[in-house]
Amino acid sequence: MIKVVIAALVACLCEYFALQEILSTPNWFSVILLHAIASILFTFVSYVLIPKKYKTTLVNGTLLLFLLLFSLPVFGILGVVMALTFALCNPLKSDDTEIIEHEIPELPFEVPDISANPTYSIGGVKAILKYASEPNKRLTAVMAARHMRDSQAIPILKLALKDLEDDIRLLAYSTLDAKETKLNEKISAYQQQIANTTKQPELSNLQQQLAHVYWELSYLGLAQGALKTYVLEKAEALSLQSIEYAQKPANYVFLGRVYLALGHYERALDFLVQATELGMARRHVLPYKAEVAFCMNKYDDCKRYLKELPEQPKGSELRQLQEYWNA
Template sequence: MIRIVIAVIVGFICEYFALIETLDTPNWLIAILLHAIASMLFTFVSYIVIPAKYKSTLFGALLLLFSLLFTLPLFGILGVMFALTFALCKPLKNNDIEIQEHKIPGLPFEVRSISANPTYSMGGLKAILKYASEPNKRLSAVMAARHMSDTQAIPILKLALKDLEDDIRLLAYSTLDAKETKLNEKIGLYQQEILLTTQQPKLSNLQQQLAEIYWELSYLGLAQGALREYVLKKAETLSLQSIEYVQKPATFVFLGRLCLALGKYELALSHLAQATDLGMARRHVLPYKAEVAFCMNKFDDCKRYLKELPEQPKGSELRHLQEYWNA
């Protein structure tokens, strides 16, 4: 503070003598030199007084202040110093502007209401994700997929994970993660309940329900590679434990599908045959037998199974298969 007062006093003295030199017998060299000294002193004072956020560049700030002060006479120096420092230290406030804060929405975003019978389809949404140039359209496709069944939505969400836009990838990932987390929570609950249950047939039913959740992880594509093989084997083990006490035809169909997915084709046929023996209708078993026969390169058996299958509704996938193999 003392240095500022001394600098102001010395600056005024220099500026006073500079003014005298211009009034009496003009000596412009001495007058300019005294005015330059006064300008440097007031530059020093102004730089100390202004807020710290305006002192990012020392040389640039000092040069600007000195240029303004040097090019002006005595009262100009005072006007610039007080106007500049006061304006920077006490900026005007406009209290008429009302600022309303809005919380940042978190993922997943809420979408607009969609009708009970949406017009979009799985193929249409995939086409939008692949070929639409506008990010908003691709984002809308991802949000629309959240209102579809898991079997239809998950391939679309996986495709969205490859999008170049961060928002689209994050929304797709959060949606997939939520689906997987929900299934994993169910697995944890069933595992705890199985540990606490010893009575039959409740234990067998719990084991079969847990096996079906493991199967769902694979069927929906949420488990890939080694993890997929692990969950399928886990489901097979639980189903085999389940049929030790309770033998249901549907459980043997389920085991047939598990063995088909694991590449155990002979065992798959055995389980499917056992399901038929226990009373399962052949129309529920023949499609899987045809698939097993196709994987074993037994195309005649595949054709025979599809021919034995009752005629399916028009437009269904099985109807297309029947028409292809019986053409």
């Protein structure tokens, strides 16, 4: 500590003599030399006085102090030393709030499942996506849709594609893309099996299964516009090839639904009638006949088909249609 005091006194004397030299006939070399010596001594004083945690780099630290002190002569040099050392030795005290550090959790490999049996209804999930202001709630709704049937989940996921949040749109898109990729993989697998099969009834069964996959792309809304027409026509062609060997009633109902989706109502009705003649239960055919009659503006036939249909469970869509048309 004695060395610090002596250095400070010598530095002050150097600054004093430099000031006297300036006030008289100045010899600028002597002035600069005295000021440089004072700056070196004050650098030593400052470096000794500052706390240890700031003495990490000897060369760079002392050089910075020297440049500060040398660039501010006379009274400035005292102000820098006092302000710098005082500020570093007496930092501002923070409040009593304690900072608790938490480890950053690792990102999960995939989005965790919500529940195997979600309690969300379709309408509730759609309402969350439309009206919930918090992005986390909307993200939860999209994840809940993954546990629904594809026919219920896909309209919800398409709604989520319009969300303003990137994370929600990306999750919805990736889920839809995964469903479409799965169906396309099925199509490729069936096409390979059909190419390697010539025997019946295996070939007929494969053709009908491939037709159902094409139909599913349209029914789920994964194919739109011209692509929808294409997949329906593929389903039609494969199903027609299939019934040439195996005339199953279910295949005729399927063809009736395909023609209904294509807008060929007369052909749809013909195949639905043939399905009934081949032994298909009327309760499985009448709803589609009613839909065909409605599309053809034959409302009396539509009402009659729904009246002939056995009473459906309460709350079902068919029950609501029956109540509406028979009111």
